[in-house]
Amino acid sequence: MKRLAFKMYLNEGQKEEYIKRHYEIWPELKQLLKEAGVCEYSIFLDEETNTLFAFQKVNGDGGSQDLGQKEIVQKWWAYMKDIMKSNPDNSPVSVPLEEVFYME
Template identity: 70%
Template sequence: MTRAAFKMFLKPGFEAEYEKRHAAIWPELKKLLKDSGVYDYSIFWDKETNILFAVQKVNGDQGSQDLGSTEIVQKWWAYMADIMETNPDNSPVSIPLPELFYME
């Protein structure tokens, strides 16, 4: 098991829409994440900066950010592109964060 953390950027004024869309995450996307070994996945919002902080546990060597070649993830990215800062392929601008401390 590994832990991965990264940050993304929410466009101002879209926090409620972001939360709404994730509350209704597509079952096939959730299944893909779980089948790929991603679990215990949380996203936090810093309202002062609109930075989204994500942390997930992963069994295996692929986190959610490594699934971009799948059709369902590409559709999710397109669905979310209007409310997040994205790259030209609609993937969210995502910056990996190295772990400096962990307490069990």
């Protein structure tokens, strides 16, 4: 199993809306993530910097970051772009993080 982590950036004052939208995550998006091997996915918020820290456990080679060509993912990006820092294609600005320690 592979562990992935990355950070994204929430716009100021959007914490509650971000939580609401993820609480109501679309079933077809959740299913796609599971089919892609994402078996665990957590997102944490650093409220001082509005930085989102995402962590995934993935079976296989990919992860959520490899699904950008899927229509449902592109719709999700468009839905979320008003509350997050986004790229011109609506994908969230995302920075992969290197694992430097792991304790089992």
